[in-house]
Amino acid sequence: MPRARATGRQLQLFIRQAASRHPRIPAGKNLSPAHLNTPAPVDYGVQAPARLWLCIGFPGLILEALGIAEESPAVAISGEGSAALVVAVNTSAERAGIAPGVSLNAALALLPVLGVHQREISAEAAMLQNLARWALRFTPVVSIDPGGALLLEIRGSLRLFGGLGQLRKQLNQELSKRRCQAVMASAPVPRAALWLVRAGIRFDCNNTPELPGVLANLSLECLRWPAKVRHKLMQMGVSTLGECFRLPREGFARRIGPEYLLDIDQGLGRQPELLRHHEEPDIFNECFELPGETLVAGEVEDAACRLFDSLSVFLRERQASTERLLVHFEHCRQPATPLEIALREPSAHTCHLLELLRLKLDRQALPAPVTAITLRAAVMPLASFSSGSLFGRTSSETDSRFTGLIERLRARLGDKHVHGLGQAADYRPEYAWRTRDIPGPDYTNEVPGEMASRARPLWLLEHPRRLNTHQGRPIDDHNRVLVFSSDAERIESGWWDGNDVRRDYYTAAGHRGNRWWIFRDCRDSCWYLHGVYA
Structure with missing residues (x-):
């Protein structure tokens, strides 16, 4: 054999x-x-896991962006006048026989009570941006398809969410809460998942070799190629992707175009596809328009509360904080009223920020009715989180409560009226102090040692008050002679700036035990009260 x-x-x-x-x-x-x-390197058989892309399509995006309900028949149109065409219909209008692509005149002939809304592409783009921000909770790799879909790379998220089935279940639940109609499909390459979603097929494909069979029966419509290209393929007898795959590559590139051949190769995983990942900006900027003009404090605060809720989600998703906010109250017939909230340290507690806004509004009245509110906040790097203490309060918790108190006082009284006190290198009491922040990063307590060792009263009078005397000795308000409890401290300074002083300071006690800081002016020999000890 x-x-x-x-x-x-x-x-x-x-x-x-x-x-x-x-x-x-x-x-x-x-x-x-x-x-x-030379021994060969050991091959452990470890390979990088193939990517898995989940595409989420939103077939009702046009109507959802306009906020059109399903109860009454309504359509979205593009164009004006006789050239207006229906681009989307809700369920009630569809039951009446209206379909996308018909003219508005034909639709009104079928249903005269039809609700007509102009399509807003900007609203659709904003809604996709918000959905992409929401999708970042499930994976850091999110890409937006302008046709109304999101592409999520979920291979690294499957274990976290308990598998593809559980992940899709959670996505569907949250999208239902948002009242968003969605179609999902997954594939090893993003373009294949996108084609499945465009065809309305909910399917999960995990292996690249299976893609030709999975995509074979899809219509050319899901490719979104120009109508002229699709018509040319139809003339060749090609109506599905499978028939398109069987065409000779060289002839296809020559007759149809190399860019469309590249689309085919990317959809089958033969060529890589570079997608632009969605990245959230580092600045929160959102506007809320009120239903009408209002000066009612409750309505203005409710609108501001919605903006701060959005800010809270914005910061929480990034684990970030902010230390400066700018709120603009828009008016109809005059410029907007700006209101700034500056924090002493970065914070992510929007409840505290909203309280500061309320305090500022209590102090500053709005000059005109409000039509819209804009909130803008710069995002700081990751906020530092400290764990609580099991036994009592930690120093960080005490500092945080103190910081919150100072910020509330400044919001109620104004920044200029809440400050700290610091020492200055001057012997004259009225010039020996200065205002500073609480606490100020630039504050230093570098004063001469002799000055620092002197006891000074906490309450210093703005202008020294002249005291009456009895037989040359100072007396209090009850005509009782003050008793000195310290030796004289001579302060003689200030000749260089024209405010020179020559004084002898004493600590004196009244009959009730109160301690005064008094001095005798060496020029006129009069006694003055300059401060009171606590």
């Missing part, structure tokens, strides 16, 4: 098996002395 010849595939398998039994001979290499003397 003749011996069967081994095929090339069998020979390659034989060589690999032999190489595995002799680790010093690497498979697939030309033999050389270096190979014989």
Whole structure:
């Protein structure tokens, strides 16, 4: 019996098996002395996992962006006048026989009570941006398709969410809460998942070799190629993707175009596709329009509360904080009223920020009715989170409560009226202090040691008050002689700026035990009260 010849595939398998039994001979290499003397690297069989893309399509995006309900018949149109065409219909209008693509006149002839809304592409784009922001909760890789879909790379999220089925279930639940109609499909390449969604097919494909069979029956409409290209293919007898796959590549590129051949290759995973990932901006900027003009504090605060809720989600998704907010109250017949909220340290507690806004509004009245509110906030790097203490309050919690108190006082009284006190290098009491922040990063307590050792009253009078005397000694308000409890402290300074003083300071006690800081002016020998000790 003749011996069967081994095929090339069998020979390659034989060589690999032999190489595995002799680790010093690497498979697939030309033999050389270096190979014989050098051990081959150990292959653990670890490969990078293939990507898995989940596409979420929103077939009702046009109507959902306009806020059109399903109860009454309504359509969205593009164009004006006799050229207006219906681009989307709700369920009630569809039951009446109206379909996308018909003229508005034909639709009104079928249903005269039809609700007509102009399509707003900007609203659709804003809605997609919000949905992309929401999708970042499930994966850091999100891409927006302008046709009304999101592409999510979910391979690294499957274990976290308990598998593809559980992930899709959670996505559907949250989209239902948002009242968004969605179609989902997954594939190893993003374009294939997008084609499935455009065809309205809910399917999960995990292997690239299966893509030609999965996509074969899809219509050319899901490619979104120009009508002229699709018509040319239809003239060639091509109406599905499978028939398109079977065309000769060179002829297809020459007759249809190389860019469309590249689309085919990317959809089948033969060529990589570079997608622009969605990145959230570092500045929160959102506007809320009121139903009408209002000066009612409750309505204005409710609108501001919605903006701060959005800011809270914005910061929480980034684990970030903010330290400066700018609120604009828009008016109809005059410029907007700006209101700034500056924090002493970055914060992500929007309830506290909203309280500061209320305090500022209590102090600053709005000059005209409000039509819209705009909130703008710069995002800081990751906010620092500290764990609580099991036994009592930690120093960080105490500092946070103190910081919140200062911010509320400034919001109620104004920044200029809430400040700290610091020492200045001057012997004259009225010039020995200065205002500073609480606490100020630039504050230093560098004063001469002799000045720092002197006891000074906390309450210093703005202008020294002259005291009456009895037989040359100062008396209090009850005509009782003050008792000195310290030696004289001579302060003689200020000749260089024209405000020179020559005084002898004493600490004196009244009959009720109160302590005064008094001095005798060496120029007129009069006694003055300058401060009161606590």
